[in-house]
Amino acid sequence: MDLPPLPDLPVRDVLPDVCAMLAGRGTTVLVAPPGTGKTTLVPLALAAGNGGRVVVAEPRRLATRAAASRMAELLGEPVGRTVGYSVRGERRVSAGTRVEVVTSGLLVRRLQGDPELAGVDVVLLDECHERHLDADLLLALLLDARAGLRPDLQVLATSATVAADRLAALLEDAPVLRATGATYPVEMHYLAPVRGERLETHVARAARGALSEVDGDVLVFLPGAAEIRRVSELLTGIGGVDVVPLHGRLPAAAQDAALRPGSRRRVVLSTAVAESSLTVPGVRAVVDAGLARVPRVDHRRGLSGLATVRVSAAVAEQRAGRAGREAPGHAYRCWPEHEHATLPRYPEPEIRAADLTRLALELACWGTPDGSGLAWWDTPPAGALTAGRTVLRALGALDEADRVTERGRRMAELGLHPRLARALLDGAAEIGPGAAAEVVALLDDDSLAPRADLAAAIRTLRAQRPVGWRREADRLARLVEGVPRRHDDPALVAGLAYPERLARRRAPGSSSYLMAGGTAVTAPADSGLAEAEWLAVAVADRDPGRAHGRIRLAAAADADLARKVAPGLLSTVDEVEWVDGDVVARQVERLGAIVLSEKPLRDPDPAAVADALRRGLRCDGLDLLPWGADAMSLRHRLGFLRAALGEPWPAVDDETLLAELDSWLGPELATAGRRADLERIDVAGALRRLLPWPEAARLDELAPERIGVPSGNRVRVDYSADPPVLAVRVQEVFGWTETPRLAGGRVPVLMHLLSPAQRPVAVTADLSSFWRSGWAQVRAELRGRYPKHSWPEDPMTVPAHRGTARRAPRGG
Incomplete structure (x- = not known):
């Protein structure tokens, strides 16, 4: 194949090195910025240097057609002769085609059918830096085919960024060649949005400013076709200016028109398709919205689609560079300058976040x-x-x-x-x-x-x-x-496409629906779907921070259709659950998370009932049980011994008791059938199952429920306090010189000494010290308030008593 004179683009200087290195090593990486000619000149040079076919893989259909058209134009031929292309649903090649440009996804399919790629000498992977999912998969499959079936297959990977080390390592430590682009200077402008300003209004304002300040065409980057449509409406009517859309969903004729110079000034509104592999002629200014639309998937909620994200610094640089392809230019970035440093360095690879x-x-x-x-x-x-x-x-x-x-x-x-x-x-x-x-x-x-x-x-x-x-x-x-x-x-x-997105209205008159996958979604008020009980949801998304999704595209359905298209989601099960404070047993027919029908279950499985009661206790707490005085006393005593002595005394806090329900409450749960049965449980008896034997034989010794005092009375110890409290009238402990101790003498009780009217007059953990240093003041107060009682000067030497005693002859 003979080459005509090629345009004087920067990549021309490295074409001999690319061809020689690829022929000698089999793999090579070429790093060249946009506009250097790598997409059009390199394939032609490779085809001229060998007898087989060169296949160029592009990440987008628009770039595929544009690259083939430009190469055919350089050869002075129509597309489909020496240079052709193939995209899904359209192929223009002939027996004499030497360079075929294809989409990455199409080449994956071709490789699946013919892993040897018969008749192909070279595969050029263009724009690898964009990290599209199909391109990453294609690279992995090509390397596998080259390692096994086609070691002679030459693979050249091109990138517009300098982050090529990992790519070169994958390509068997391929050499890296670089072509430096001769670009013109681009002056940067940062235009922060006005408070409350919509994206489209902001971008349209920036585009109008660029038209007034710069000669030539303006290239505007927007995240998607919807934003392009709205900005186009805002720019309609500018005298002497054509507003031209450019995105991958346009008809081929409209795409071709956007890539040709116009007779008047133009504002080209483009998605990311114009970032690298396409050249839009006549551009002197770029307006960058700073956003891109990328695939994202929310596995937990069953939502996937396109998310709008901030562009990376590398992408912003590439976009700005489009203004300096043919002459000095200007780039208008629609964000504050201080935010630029917060952009991610490179775009996130699709493989990390997309639906796989x-x-x-x-x-x-x-x-x-x-x-x-x-x-x-x-x-x-x-x-x-x-x-x-x-x-x-x-x-x-x-x-x-x-x-x-x-x-x-x-x-x-x-x-x-x-x-x-x-x-x-x-x-x-x-x-x-x-x-x-x-x-x-x-x-x-x-x-x-x-x-x-x-x-x-x-x-x-x-x-x-x-x-x-x-x-x-x-x-x-x-x-x-x-x-x-x-x-x-x-x-x-x-x-059929999205059975888990079949959705049923959650309540009469509501715009909220529950999808079979378990996610709630809301239908737009103007959707025309408001009367539908069932919907087949095709597209739904969710704003960050919101639990509910939003329906973007759906059709009215019914229960019969749902059963027909999603039989794998149908189930009829006996369900025994804890609902609104009680056990509910029912037979439920479901489509995924959607309840189709239900009826009461007369004889539920006892084990399922016990499980429901366990869930109820863990949900609503142990207060569902009848905690009488004996049960509370035992629980507090056990809790005290656990804190004072540790193992083997059991922990009896809520978290532990709920986690180990079967170890103490299991038999009661096995025979209960509803919440009312919980209220008849002997909780104290159940707790005794936790007693550690043989140590439990000393329970009353280590943590007695009551302690005998000198008056002959037996007073209950309050173990709910820390330390435990013995509240007793002061006369009943006359004669005691030492504070009682618990847990084998390790812990003194805290004495709450009471007046005859049961009001505290002193608190002490050291009774002997209190008699010596605190009693005199307390005695004086008691004598004045309770003159009929005996209040001795030295209570350690007089008998204790319960009621009123005769006044002592001295000091009384």
Whole structure:
């Protein structure tokens, strides 16, 4: 293949080194910033240097088509001759094609069908720094194929950032070549939002400012198609300026128009597709919203989709650099300057946070369901991969040993997410290929639905027949078999794709629904779904910090449809639970977390009742039991001995008693049937099961319930206090010289000495010292208040008594 004169782009200087190094080493990493020509010039140079085909893997369909068009233009040929491309649903190649540009996901599928990649000499992995999930998987599979089947396969990885060390190590310690871009200076401006200003208003204000301050076109980066639409509306009417959208969901003609210079000044509103591999000509200013939309999954709540996040510093730098491709430019960042230092350094790889169900299916098709044995840039998180395999087993794509089934291979061949593949296959059998394919094409691009009503969105699309949706629906319909049916139910297809998102209204008149997966979601007020008892939810998300999700796209359903599309979630079980303070026994039919029907259970399993009572005690506390005086006294005595002596005396605090219910309350729970039975339990008797023998024989000695005092009375010890308290009238302990001690003499009781009216007059733990130093003042007070009683000067030498005694002849 002969090359025509190539544009004078920075990568030209390293093309001979790239070709030579790759031919000699087999793997190479090329680091070159955007605009240096790596995407277009390098594949042509590689094709000129060998006789086989060069396959270029791009992370996006838009970049795939644009790269092929630019290379064909350099050769002076139409696309499909020497340079062609393949994306899902469209292929433009010929027998003479030497360079084929494909999406990463498509090349994964091709590699699954032909692990040797027959006829391919070189695979170029473009824009590896973007860390898309398909690109990471493709890299791992290519390295595995190269290690076993195709050691001669040459692999070149390109990146726009300098973080290439890990990539080079993966590629068998590949050499790293660098091409330095000759860019023009870009002046930075930081525009903080006004308080309360919406994102779209802020960005539109920045774009208007850029138009007034800078000559040339303005490239605006926004997170998604919805924001592009709203900003476009705000910019409509600016004289002499065309507002042009650019994102991956646009028809090919509209994408091509955005990548061509216009006859007037333009504001190009783009998603992340224009960050690196695409060149938008004429741009002199960049307005960056500072946000990107990335895949995220919430396994616990069963929600997955796209989340809006702050861009990384590396991405912000790439975006700003687009203003300096052709001349000095300006970059307007829609955030305060002091926040720039808080941006993450690089974007988070998709593999760390995205739904890995599709990845799990591809790994199973490759023969390694857990991904072991493959060389990964980042190893797939085990939890997310396990969750993906669980979904695949439910869809019939994997067997119980996680081996791919024939159905699973068929699903993978469709090139859809496995959920959508299942919906297409099974939906076609129910409502016909055409109708099922229309719904799946919409679910695969939910931006086509401006409101939440899925059925209404399908009706609108059928009336308007947008080219991209119509082409994709027709393609999908050709891939499956079925008989056209009159019955057309978008809810059925959505339910097949997301059975755990089938949802039922939580209360009459409420806009809140409970999904079968257990998550509560709310329908928008203007969704048109307000009257539906059941919904088949296709898209739902959740704002950070909120427990409930929000429905983005759904169709009205009913219980019969839910049972039909989600038989694996149906269960009928006997449930014995603790509900609102009592045992409730019932037979319940459920669809996942949704209760379909219930009826009382007459003869519940006693063991299940005991379990419910245990849960009730742990939920509502030990106060459900009848703690009489004897039980409380025993518990406090045991607690005292545990604190004073330790093992083997048992702990009797709430936490321990609740954790060890069976060790002391088990027999009572086994015979109880409801809460009322708890109120008849002999708690003191149950606690005695905790007594440690033979040490328990000394219980009354170590912690006596009552202590005899000199008056002959036996006074109860209060063990609820620390230390234990002996409250006794002072006359009853006349003659005592030492304070009583407990726990084998280790702990003195705290004496609360009372007046004849049972009011405390003194507190002491040292009775002998009190008689000597504190009694005189107490005696004086008592003599004045209780003159009929005898209050001796030396109480250690007089007999104790209970009631009034004759006044002593001296000192009385």
